[in-house]
Amino acid sequence: MEDSKSHTRRDFIRILSMGALAGLSMGSLACTRDAVEEFLQKGFQEMTEEEKKQVIRRLEAKYLKKYGKAFHISTQPADTGVLWGYGLDLSRCIGCRRCVYACVKENNLSRTNPQLHWIRVIRLKKGSLINLENSEHYYNPETVPEPGFMYMPVQCQQCENPPCVRVCPVKATWKEPDGIVVVDYNWCIGCRYCIAACPYKGRVFNWAEPNIPSAELNTEVHYLGNRPRMKNVVEKCTFCIQRTKQGRYPACLEICPTGARKFGNLLDPNSEIRYLIENKRVFRLKEDLNTEPKFYYFFSA
Amino acid sequence: MEAWRFFKKTVNMVFFGTRGYYLWCAFLLTIIGVAITFYIDQLDAGLIVTNMRDQVSWGLYIGNFTYLVGVAAAAVLLVIPAYIYHFDPIKEIVVLGELLAASAIIMALMFVLADLGRPDRFWHIIPFIGTLSFPKSLLAWDVIVLNGYLVLNTLVPIYILVKSYFGKEPNKKFVIPLVLLSIPLAVGIHTVTAFLYNGLAARPFWNASILAPRFLASAFCSGPALAIIIFQILRKTAGMKIKNEALFKISELIAYSMFINLFLLGAELFKEYYTGTIHLAPMEYLYQGLHGHNSLVPWIWSAMFMNITAFVIFLIPKTRENLITLNIGSLFIIVGVWIEKGLGLIVPGFIPDPLGEIYEYMPNITEIFVSLGIWAFGLLIFTLFMRIAIPIQRGDFIHSKYAKATIRRQYERIKP
Amino acid sequence: MKIILLFISLITIGFSLPASAAQHDDYPVSPPPFSEGIFPCSNCHAGLEVNAKKRELKDEHTAIKLRHAEQERWCLDCHSARNRDKLKLADGEAVNFTESYRLCGQCHGNIYRDWKAGIHGKRIGFFKGGKRTYFLCVNCHNPHDPKFKPIKPEPPPIRPEATHGRQ
Numbered sequence: 001m002e003d004s005k006s007h008t009r010r011d012f013i014r015i016l017s018m019g020a021l022a023g024l025s026m027g028s029l030a031c032t033r034d035a036v037e038e039f040l041q042k043g044f045q046e047m048t049e050e051e052k053k054q055v056i057r058r059l060e061a062k063y064l065k066k067y068g069k070a071f072h073i074s075t076q077p078a079d080t081g082v083l084w085g086y087g088l089d090l091s092r093c094i095g096c097r098r099c100v101y102a103c104v105k106e107n108n109l110s111r112t113n114p115q116l117h118w119i120r121v122i123r124l125k126k127g128s129l130i131n132l133e134n135s136e137h138y139y140n141p142e143t144v145p146e147p148g149f150m151y152m153p154v155q156c157q158q159c160e161n162p163p164c165v166r167v168c169p170v171k172a173t174w175k176e177p178d179g180i181v182v183v184d185y186n187w188c189i190g191c192r193y194c195i196a197a198c199p200y201k202g203r204v205f206n207w208a209e210p211n212i213p214s215a216e217l218n219t220e221v222h223y224l225g226n227r228p229r230m231k232n233v234v235e236k237c238t239f240c241i242q243r244t245k246q247g248r249y250p251a252c253l254e255i256c257p258t259g260a261r262k263f264g265n266l267l268d269p270n271s272e273i274r275y276l277i278e279n280k281r282v283f284r285l286k287e288d289l290n291t292e293p294k295f296y297y298f299f300s301a
Numbered sequence: 302m303e304a305w306r307f308f309k310k311t312v313n314m315v316f317f318g319t320r321g322y323y324l325w326c327a328f329l330l331t332i333i334g335v336a337i338t339f340y341i342d343q344l345d346a347g348l349i350v351t352n353m354r355d356q357v358s359w360g361l362y363i364g365n366f367t368y369l370v371g372v373a374a375a376a377v378l379l380v381i382p383a384y385i386y387h388f389d390p391i392k393e394i395v396v397l398g399e400l401l402a403a404s405a406i407i408m409a410l411m412f413v414l415a416d417l418g419r420p421d422r423f424w425h426i427i428p429f430i431g432t433l434s435f436p437k438s439l440l441a442w443d444v445i446v447l448n449g450y451l452v453l454n455t456l457v458p459i460y461i462l463v464k465s466y467f468g469k470e471p472n473k474k475f476v477i478p479l480v481l482l483s484i485p486l487a488v489g490i491h492t493v494t495a496f497l498y499n500g501l502a503a504r505p506f507w508n509a510s511i512l513a514p515r516f517l518a519s520a521f522c523s524g525p526a527l528a529i530i531i532f533q534i535l536r537k538t539a540g541m542k543i544k545n546e547a548l549f550k551i552s553e554l555i556a557y558s559m560f561i562n563l564f565l566l567g568a569e570l571f572k573e574y575y576t577g578t579i580h581l582a583p584m585e586y587l588y589q590g591l592h593g594h595n596s597l598v599p600w601i602w603s604a605m606f607m608n609i610t611a612f613v614i615f616l617i618p619k620t621r622e623n624l625i626t627l628n629i630g631s632l633f634i635i636v637g638v639w640i641e642k643g644l645g646l647i648v649p650g651f652i653p654d655p656l657g658e659i660y661e662y663m664p665n666i667t668e669i670f671v672s673l674g675i676w677a678f679g680l681l682i683f684t685l686f687m688r689i690a691i692p693i694q695r696g697d698f699i700h701s702k703y704a705k706a707t708i709r710r711q712y713e714r715i716k717p
Numbered sequence: 718m719k720i721i722l723l724f725i726s727l728i729t730i731g732f733s734l735p736a737s738a739a740q741h742d743d744y745p746v747s748p749p750p751f752s753e754g755i756f757p758c759s760n761c762h763a764g765l766e767v768n769a770k771k772r773e774l775k776d777e778h779t780a781i782k783l784r785h786a787e788q789e790r791w792c793l794d795c796h797s798a799r800n801r802d803k804l805k806l807a808d809g810e811a812v813n814f815t816e817s818y819r820l821c822g823q824c825h826g827n828i829y830r831d832w833k834a835g836i837h838g839k840r841i842g843f844f845k846g847g848k849r850t851y852f853l854c855v856n857c858h859n860p861h862d863p864k865f866k867p868i869k870p871e872p873p874p875i876r877p878e879a880t881h882g883r884q
Contacts, residue, residue, distance in 0.1 A: 039421065039422075043425070043432050046432070087836070089836075094865075094867070094868070095870060096868055096869075096870045096871060097870050097871035097872075097873075098871055100871060100874075101871050112875075113349070113880070114349055114880065115874060115875045115880075117874050120656060120874070122656055122657070131579075132579075132653075132655075132656055132657030133579060133582060133653065133657050134657070135656055135657035135658070137656070137658050137873065137874065138873040138874070138876060139870075139873065140870065140872065140873045141870070142869065143866075143867030143868060143869055143870070144867055144868065144869075144870045145867060154656060163501065163502060163503065166437050166438065167437075167438050167439065167440065167500075167501070168434055168438060169426055169433065169434050169438045169440035169441045169444065170425040170426055170431060170432055170433065170434060171432045171434045172425070187422070187425060187432075188418075188419065188422075189417055189418065189419045189420075189422045189423065189425055189426065190348075190417055190418015190419040190422075191413075191416070191417055191418070191440065192358040192359060192416075192418070193438070193440050193497075195355065195358040196358060196359060196501055196503070196504065196650075196651075197501050197503055198503055198655065199502060199503035199655050200503075200655055200656070201355070201356075201654055201655045201656045204355050205348075205355055205358060205418070206347070207347055207348050207349035207353075207354065208346055208347035208348075208349035209346075209347060231347040231418070232347050232348055232418030232419050233418060233419065246843075247843045247844060247845035248842070248843055248844075249840065249841060249842070249843075249844055253840075254839075254841045256839065257839075257857075257868070258839075258857075258865070259837065259838035259839035259840070259857070262835075262836050263844065264844060265845075271844075272834060272835040272836050272840075272844070275834040275835070275836055276834075276836045279831075279834075280836075289502045289503070290502075291502075300831060300836070300837065349880070352881060354877035354880065355877070356877055660877045660878070661878075665881065
């Protein structure tokens with residue numbers, strides 16, 4: 001009698017513990033299923049359309065949970081017959097930095113700890129054109145422009161021959177057919193070789209988890225552009241890929257109070273950018289490095 | 302049964318030893334423990350806990366990585382005399398030299414891992430499973446050659462040791478080609494690492510053709526110098542038979558390498574200072590200070606003093622063959638080359654940054670402790686390698702068929 | 718014969734007039750930045766006498782300080798004296814305030830050319846597939862005092878040295 005009782009008691013405990021274990025593991029599996037999916041996610045360039053849709057669904061759910069806002073993530077591919085180019089009128093830039101902060105808002109950049117800026121405006125002494133050794137990054141006068149100085153905003157130059165793409169060991173960054181150099185934030189391993197390779201300080205690193213106030217989140221995003229990033233990956237200007245694919249001007253261009261910024265399709269002979277390349281004297285930074293940037297500086301006056 | 306005996310005796314050798322051994326291991330394990338806490342913090346909060354920023358995006362970790370690849374490459378210096386010149390006193394330390402190289406490569410790879418922002422995505426870099434960007438990216442080349450060198454430098458010693466354990470001579474037809482292969486591979490790993498920095502037009506401090514030769518020259522100083530110190534320690538603690546002639550021969554080769562290193566440095570200094578273009582800025586920052594920023598200046602001048610003094614010590618046969626000056630010279634080279642190639646190469650490459658900004662980078666406590674932890678781990682691995690390899694080499698740890706009835710008393714430091 | 722010739726010349730003039738009037742292009746511009754209630758000007762000026770003497774205005778429009786080639790000209794060189802609801806070109810042609818760029822373009826020809834091509838000044842909205850908006854010159858430049866005043870810049874980036882340690 002004793003034996004059969006302890007038998008059933010042992011069986012009962014065994015069944016109970018197995019059940020609990022199974023339940024726990026199923027439960028933990030469910031909440032780590034997303035983590036496992038994210039870990040195993042392929043590089044964007046290798047994904048099929050169906051896989052991309054799955055990733056977008058997962059990301060939109062994740063952002064909804066994390067930020068409480070419904071994001072709309074686009075994966076719209078590059079148009080054919082398009083090569084984006086940017087123009088910057090150095091005789092009009094007054095160094096007000098409104099472009100820097102418009103970009104921060106539009107592209108969901110981390111505000112503090114770390115503070116990420118895709119655009120950096122440097123102040124140069126008049127008299128020598130681009131002597132970067134006497135550049136001042138932290139000018140903070142009462143008003144701009146200051147006499148005797150000119151201002152030059154620098155951001156990713158979207159090179160046709162990008163050194164950053166060449167050095168990435170995992171192909172996490174590449175040049176799209178429309179000329180924009182993009183980063184797959186979920187594929188980047190954070191080695192920062194591309195930052196070492198960029199001659200223009202176009203790329204920045206999320207040294208910690210980005211801090212963006214929820215009220216200022218921009219929910220119209222592109223997978224390769226301004227969707228919220230994570231810590232320890234590289235990011236950079238994408239010529240507002242979420243805007244330009246729909247024919248809208250980049251955010252930095254729209255906010256500039258003096259109209260110093262120009263944008264357009266280099267392959268369209270009637271575009272504004274082609275007009276200024278043909279009619280103004282344009283130059284690009286560090287042209288001797290043969291990176292072939294698509295960011296044209298010029299002086300209109 | 303033999304396997305069980307092997308396992309039991311190995312465990313015995315690793316976990317039991319003299320008081321000095323316990324202290325050494327405890328010391329290393331403490332450092333490793335502290336380093337792990339700092340690394341967990343780094344994983345959790347992100348790389349912001351280091352002092353690296355956008356302006357100087359590589360620092361102490363990559364500096365150590367560069368130095369250690371050089372140390373690993375220099376194992377070749379020990380191999381060449383043994384197998385090409387049949388210099389016998391060196392033969393007995395070749396295996397240990399290769400295990401030193403293997404430990405150095407393990408440390409180098411750990412430094413890369415510590416520096417990675419997303420080590421959880423490490424699988425992206427595995428060929429065929431991830432998307433390794435070979436041959437465009439020099440980092441992809443480095444992944445392949447470093448791991449290949451690691452495999453070679455564990456395969457050959459393990460083969461030789463296994464053969465010795467079974468009381469047999471290693472098959473020269475198998476070993477010699479592999480050893481000969483390791484010579485170009487050693488030159489290869491360090492050249493590829495040099496090309497990593499060399500191929501960046503954005504960093505004129507590194508974009509000089511002289512970088513790869515300088516790397517090799519300084520590697521062939523630091524690696525053997527480390528070997529000289531380590532083998533004297535092993536001679537004392539493990540009763541290894543290493544003749545002084547072997548050490549002196551190595552130091553003579555170091556003298557020649559240091560000469561080339563200093564000559565190439567002089568060539569670099571002339572080119573930048575005499576031409577005086579804007580590209581002088583990083584070098585000026587390093588040797589004199591730039592616009593009031595000069596935190597690396599005392600470091601590089603100490604390194605220069607150490608390197609030149611060591612060169613003189615190794616050049617003059619009298620000082621070379623005196624163990625005290627030999628060791629001072631070796632220590633000078635180990636530290637001097639570390640400064641020159643670690644901090645003194647990586648950091649000035651980023652100063653001034655591509656837009657002319659100067660951010661003075663100095664490592665902080667997190668980076669220092671994680672780096673010390675990795676060094677401690679490498680030394681621990683090397684110690685454990687030695688605990689097993691030396692008795693096998695001596696013939697004390699051998700297959701039971703050949704085991705002698707009595708153990709030679711004078712070499713009782715490590716009891717298998 | 719004379720009647721036929723007159724008829725032909727009338728028809729020719731009739732066709733050429735609209736042609737000459739249409740020699741300028743129309744641009745989709747934003748509306749002129751009028752102050753509250755100031756337009757149409759004829760509300761006041763219809764009943765006032767025209768005083769064409771160059772002088773400093775003392776009764777009305779005293780807030781306007783002309784700092785735009787004020788040595789060479791004054792108000793009625795740009796504003797049509799006969800019809801204050803329009804501006805006046807150099808040849809006397811009256812243009813609407815919505816076409817004020819034609820007036821500015823008379824002197825600032827280079828900039829007018831650039832503006833027409835779309836590379837002078839601000840543009841917002843769509844450059845393709847949607848509505849492009851040109852800004853009028855006066856949307857950015859005050860026609861009476863066009864020189865931009867210096868503005869306060871946005872803050873500089875945080876120095877990397879300041880981000881060390883826990884925050």
